[in-house]
Amino acid sequence: MKRYVAAFSGMAVLLLLLIIFSICVGSVNISVSDIADIFTGANRTGAKYHIIYDIRLPRILAAVLLGGALSVSGFLLQIFFGNPIAGPYVLGISSGAKLFVAITMIVLLGHGIHINSFGMIAAAFVGSIAVMGFVLIISSKVNRNLLIVCGVLVGYICSAITDFFITFADDSNIVNLHNWSLGSFSGINWNNVYVISAVTLTTLVVTFIMSKPIGAFRMGESYALNMGVNVLAIRVAIILLSSVLSACVTAFAGPISFVGIAVPHLTKIITRTTKPIIMIPAVFLAGGIITLVCDDIARTVFAPTEISISSVTAVLLVPVVITMMIKTKKGEN
Amino acid sequence: MQHSGFCIKADNLKVGYEKKIIVDDIGFEVSSGEITTIIGPNGAGKSTILKTITKQLELMGGKITICDKDMQSMSFSDIAKKMSMVMTKRPHTELMTCFEVASTGRYPYTGRMGVLSKEDRDKVKEALRYTGALELADSDFNKISDGQKQRVMLARAICQDTDVIIMDEPVSFLDIKYKIDILDNIRDLARKKGIAIIMTLHELELARQISDKVICVGGGKVDKIGCVEEIFDGDYINRLYEIDEKSFDSITCNMMLPLKEDSAQVFVIAGGMESVNVIYRLARQGRAFYAGIISENDVAFRTAKAMAKEVVVTKAYYPIEESHINAAKKLIDGCTYYLCAVDEFGPYNSANKELLQYAIDTGKKKI
Incomplete structure (x- = not known):
């Protein structure tokens, strides 16, 4: 219990400090006193106010919420497939969402229709579910390592088709699509943040309420059944929840790699448990922290040029995934 | 036990998977405090029967009654309060202590968020003590031996507080000490706590010592049901397993390797x-x-x-x-x-x- 209290309070403090740090860094330097002025209402005009309030803060909040959502989505998929290297990105689910969002945007923009945030999420959700359905069919036919390979291949196909559409679409808005399709938190506004909070936090609460049946899956399906879990219903619920979470991320920030796989494992190092009642909020917090760090790196290291968030997450998190795979292999022997 | 007579009853059961019936026309009753053992050759369908009873496989025909209720009409949670199980394959867990694994038996009784009450914790501890696994409570389930794992899994089934416990090869792969300990626990559960036990066993010598009733499965059907004396009689077992009459002695339960020389010198x-x-x-x-x-x-x-x-x-x-x-x-x-x-x-x-x-x-x- 003490460990959990320490873990949560530690992560909360770290997140708060990181948010302040993230507001400060960037192509325009901002001091902590500037932030204090703005939040106390002493200063509500000027360039700095605009940078903090309209650019950095929404971006930071989006990174935290979406990073958390992506990590919880990965945690759910790992439990669902009983596979420690499952995640929305490697299973191709993020790419499926990306493909559907791109097609929807291109088609609608071609007809002069502007799509709102919920429309984007809906398109991403359809894409996620489509790929998820495909992965589920495969999962009954292949072993768990091949499942990941199939997921990666599906992801490539979806990305290829997306690139194809983007290359041949001629609308000037498509330029933005290109950045988005690589993964980026830039250009997120307050309206987006409201929608993101509404969707991710609601889904998170529902997931948290379901921690008991989700936890029953930790020992495999047959024991879950023997505990009195309606296995089919919970499986469907886990799939829907993880799809909503990863769809929301892809709709606003494009596909972000490896956060979904790596964060649950990093979180376990701190919490030393796999209990969903602890893990769901902990993974969310840790995902927020890690994604925020990655986004800070993405936008500051080569400032003013931004690199894609996935480049950063890949470099930082792939070593984590590999270490974890070696550990799992050892554990199995 | 408030109900009268049997705890679990199967009528004209058909079991199998992917629409293929493996064992047909199974009928048996198990009363409280009774141990029923299913024996038969590999692939005869023993596990398939248990998986059907525990709802892991769909019932392909017939009826299962638990404590006077048709199982098909019961909710998952109600079934979980009547019947617990120990499977052949020990589960693979991650960062779960033995206490945590055993406490999953309390799942049907805990509230919305699955938080264990004091009573739940006491029952888990009592069950772990019963199977001799209490000192393992804080150990990582993945890091203990197979025999110790089985003690924890049995404790899990016990603290689920059910009338029936189903076990698929509970002592396979265990050394002689664990085989004896686990079966001794199982016998006590039936005799002292009045739990109805249905299990499969490959160890015929142990089946003979512990079973009140033996169900023999072979050739796609229940070949014979009876008490130990009826089953371990003459060369019946030899015929069931399709082995030479010299290969198994039903009185000592000794297994014999076949002799290679044709004429004795x-x-x-x-x-x-x-x-x-x-x-x-x-x-x-x-x-x-x-x-x-x-x-x-x-x-x-x-x-x-x-x-x-x-x-x-x-x-x-x-x-x-x-x-x-x-x-x-x-x-x-x-x-x-x-x-x-x-x-x-x-x-x-x-x-x-x-x-x-x-x-x-x-x-x-x-x-």
């Missing part, structure tokens, strides 16, 4: 404990042999009967007759070697002393 003058070792040695070498003259109540009788090509036997507490001696001499005549496994010929064993002399006199070689 050795005569063993047998009787007493030492001859058991001698007989085993010959069997180990794969040599065929005759044995005699042994009384039915001799310690070596069952072994000799199971392993020797032919045994000259006398009825218990009857003197050895001339006809026995002649029969034995006839066997010695056909042999090249003899072996005397009797240390000392007692006053009632002059016949065997005579056989030894006969073997020497007829020029048989000693081995």
Whole structure:
């Protein structure tokens, strides 16, 4: 219990400090006193106010919420497939969402229709579910390592088709699509943040309420059944929840790699448990922290040029995934 | 137990998977405090029956009744309060302590968020103590031995507080100590706590000791249901498993490897404990042999009967007759070697002393 209290309070403090740090860094330097002025209402005009309030803060909040959502989505998929290297990105689910969002945007923009945030999420959700359905069919036919390979291949196909559409679409808005399709938190506004909070936090609460049946899956399906879990219903619920979470991320920030796989494992190092009642909020917090760090790196290291968030997450998190795979292999022997 | 009569009853059950029926027309009843063991060859469908009863496989026909209720009409949670299980395959867990694993048995009783009450915790601890796994409570389930894991899994099934416990090969892959401990626990659960037990076992000698009722599955059907005495009778088991009549002795439950030589070249003058070792040695070498003259109540009788090509036997507490001696001499005549496994010929064993002399006199070689 003490460990959990320490873990949560530690992560909360770290997140708060990181948010302040993230507001400060960037192509325009901002001091902590500037932030204090703005939040106390002493200063509500000027360039700095605009940078903090309209650019950095929404971006930071989006990174935290979406990073958390992506990590919880990965945690759910790992439990669902009983596979420690499952995640929305490697299973191709993020790419499926990306493909559907791109097609929807291109088609609608071609007809002069502007799509709102919920429309984007809906398109991403359809894409996620489509790929998820495909992965589920495969999962009954292949072993768990091949499942990941199939997921990666599906992801490539979806990305290829997306690139194809983007290359041949001629609308000037498509330029933005290109950045988005690589993964980026830039250009997120307050309206987006409201929608993101509404969707991710609601889904998170529902997931948290379901921690008991989700936890029953930790020992495999047959024991879950023997505990009195309606296995089919919970499986469907886990799939829907993880799809909503990863769809929301892809709709606003494009596909972000490896956060979904790596964060649950990093979180376990701190919490030393796999209990969903602890893990769901902990993974969310840790995902927020890690994604925020990655986004800070993405936008500051080569400032003013931004690199894609996935480049950063890949470099930082792939070593984590590999270490974890070696550990799992050892554990199995 | 508030209900009357049986705890679990199967009527005209059809089990199988992917629309293929593996065992047809299964019918049995298990009362509280009764242990029912399912035996039969590999692939006969024993596990399929258990998986159907525990709802892991869809019922392909017939009816299962638990405590007077049709199982099909019960909710998952209601079934979980009536029936717990221990599977063959130990689960693979991640960062779960043994206490946590065992406490999953309390799942049907905890609230919305699955938080354990004091009563739940006490029941888990009590169950762990019962199976001798309490000191493992804080250990990582993945880091303990197979036998210890099985103790934890049994504790999990116990703290689920059910009328029925289903177990699929509960002692397979365990060493002799764990086999004894686990089955001792299981017997107590039935006898002292009145739990109805249904399990599959490959260890026939243990099945014989623990079962009230044995269900024999083979050839796509329930071949026979009965008490131990009816099942371990004559060569029934040998027929069920399609093995040679010499390969299994239903009285001692000994398994015997087949003898390789067609004709016996050795005569063993047998009787007493030492001859058991001698007989085993010959069997180990794969040599065929005759044995005699042994009384039915001799310690070596069952072994000799199971392993020797032919045994000259006398009825218990009857003197050895001339006809026995002649029969034995006839066997010695056909042999090249003899072996005397009797240390000392007692006053009632002059016949065997005579056989030894006969073997020497007829020029048989000693081995």
